[in-house]
Amino acid sequence: MSASPHPLHELDPAPAPSVLALVPAPAPVPAVPVVPANRAPRANTPLMRKEHRDNIALFRYQVIRGAADPSLSTRQRGPLVRALALVDHPWPYGGTRRFSRESLDRWIKAWHRDGFDGLKPDERATAPGTDPSILLLAESLKREKPNRTTAQVKRIITETLGQAPSETTLLRHFRAKNISTGARPVATGRFETVASNEIWVGDALHGPRIGGRKTYLFAFLDDHSRMVTTARWAWAEDAIRLSAVLRPALETHGIPEVLYLDNGAAMSDKSLARTCAKLGIKLVHSAPYRPQGRGKIERFFNTVTSQFLGEITVTDTPMLPGTAPEAGSQIGSLEELNTLFTAWVNMVYHHQQHSSTGQTPLTRWEASWEHRTPVRKPLETIRQAFLWSDTRKVSKTGTVSLHSNSYEVDPLLAGTSIELVYDPFDLDGEITVNNNQGIPAGTAKPVDIGRHVHTKVINAVKDNDTATNINTGINYLDLVATRHRQSLSGAPISFADLHDHTTPKNQTQPAVSEEEQP
Missing domain, CATH: 1.10.10 (Arc Repressor Mutant, subunit A)
Known part of the structure; x- marks a missing residue:
């Protein structure tokens, strides 16, 4: 079947040999300066845009100049256009390009109609499309x-x-407007688990000072979904604050298979190792100076820094007369910091589409549980797992010393080493005794109690953050907090509540923990 005639020329299977002779060899035309593809100039100004359009028009003319000769008939022009469509042409900004017969015909028509200006690409509309x-x-x-x-x-x-x-x-x-748009690089990781609760990645972020005191953010991120299983700001980076953050997450979201942490003091504390062992969680620490695998939590911290911390102003000192207030939510207490942060995580972060997964963290988390259920432990089992333990040697009189307190144990244990399992918030409460074989051996009875709580707990109990009177204007984080306020549910958990044996209320919102006190 023969092809239909082209709009500009009839297909001639056997053109006259004299056709090519009708097109004289063109004189050399100065080539447009070639710029490497990866260094193509940006047409950001009117002058640069004009120069760019002129260069494109000159390039198009160099391609069609032979076939565009007005003396050629339609039958004579056909073979020339077909030949031009079969070869690669050097592109003025690097590399080569090939053009269809339709494009070449359109350029020739434009050249005949408008001359050199007809070969220029259309200029973008300069009228602003945005208010x-x-x-x-x-x-x-x-x-x-x-x-x-x-x-x-x-x-x-x-x-x-x-x-x-x-x-x-x-x-x-x-x-x-010559406003810098540079963005800080973020750490990324290629590894990803196939389901939620396989790995929780945890770390601590150093935050702003409030009232002259440094703040720290403890956060745990589900590796698969990128959902924040728990996060909270605290006054110190220690094991007791870490426990207060982690325990509600285990009660709410289930037990992960692995906790992947760094080598900080709080992350390496033996109390955390005991908790993981009791709950069947594999505790893994990243090698020093090798952060591979921690890219997701680092990226989350970069997001916290740019989207949350960048929107707050800490009111440590009174403003000078005549000084304008800084932009952002004004924070005067740790309680205010945690309130806004919880709102931001629940209402913003969990609903943002992640660039790597193509889903929001909350959607990906929920989809992972369509045909499976999280591993859960009884609340009393979790409470027992967060108790602390120490090894002591029993005196000949059947007594043992623990944190300046004296306790009496079974006289048969005299002279042996035993394990004492206790609540650091209640040293005069029940203390379980295990012998050197790990077999339960009764309880330790208080004899002389001089200290009622562990020394590491004293400052945590005293962290009754008192809010100052702050007149906050309308701003981004306040708007987010307003939307979040009605969605809060569940009973807050405080440091002091860690020794409470009662069952806390279940939290229905899959987000960060809501304890009132750090």
Whole structure:
């Protein structure tokens, strides 16, 4: 079957030999300077855009100049266009390109109709498609806190106005205004578990000072879903605060197979090792100076820094007269910090689509449990797992010393080493005794009690964070907290409640723990 005639020329299977002779060899035309593909110039200014269009028009003319000769008939032009469509042409900005017969015919028509200007590509419309007031707001948000990412600026505008321009539009506007858009690199990891609760990655982030005191964020992230199984700010990076954060997560979300932590003092404490052993959790520490596998928690901390910490202002000192307040939610207490952070995690982070998974953390977490259930332990078993233990040698009189207190044990244990299992918040309570074979050997009876709580617990119990009077204006995190306030459920858990043997209320919201006191 023969092909149908082309709009500009009839297909001639046997063109006259004199056709090519009709096209004289063109004089050499200066080539457009070739720029490597990875260094193609950006047409950011009107002058650069004009130069770019001129270069493209010149390139197109060099391609079609032979076939565009006005003296050629349609029958004579056909073979020339077909030949041009079969070869690669050097692209002025690096590499080669091949063009269809339709494109070449369109260029020839444009050349005959409008000359050189007809070969120039269409210029983009310069009229702004976005409300200038919205762009001005975006510019102000970026300038007042330069560490805000373009995505974060879009979130704030959406939270405030209900809709926002695309990130591409905002990024183009920032570049046009010479506003830095550089983003800090984030650590990423290639490994990923196939289901939730296989691995929880945990770490601590050093935060801002409140009232002159340093804050620390303990966080655990499910490796598969990227959901925050628990997270909370505290006054110190120690084992007791870590326990207060981890225990509610195990009660709410189930028991993970592995905890993957760094080698910090709190993460390496023997009390945590005992907890994991009692609950059947494999405790793994990353090798020193080798953070491989910790990319997900590091990326989460980068998100916390850019999207949350970048939106708060710590009111450590009174403002000077005539000084304008800083942008962001004003924080004067640890309680306020945790309230806003919990709202941000539940209402923002858990509902953001993750670039690696293509799903939100909450959606991915819930999908993982469609045909399986999390491993759960009785609440009393979990409570027992968070008790502490120490090894002591029994005196000849059948007594043992523990943290400046004296206890009496079975006289048959005199002269042997025993394990004492106790609640660090209640040293005058029941203390279980195991002999040197690990077999239960009764309880230790208080004889002389001089200290009622463990020394590591004293400061935690005293962390009754007192909020200061802060007049907070309307801002991003406050808007998020307002949406979150009605979704809170479950009973808060405090440090002091860790020794309570009663059953805490189940929390229905799969998010961070809600203890009132750090």
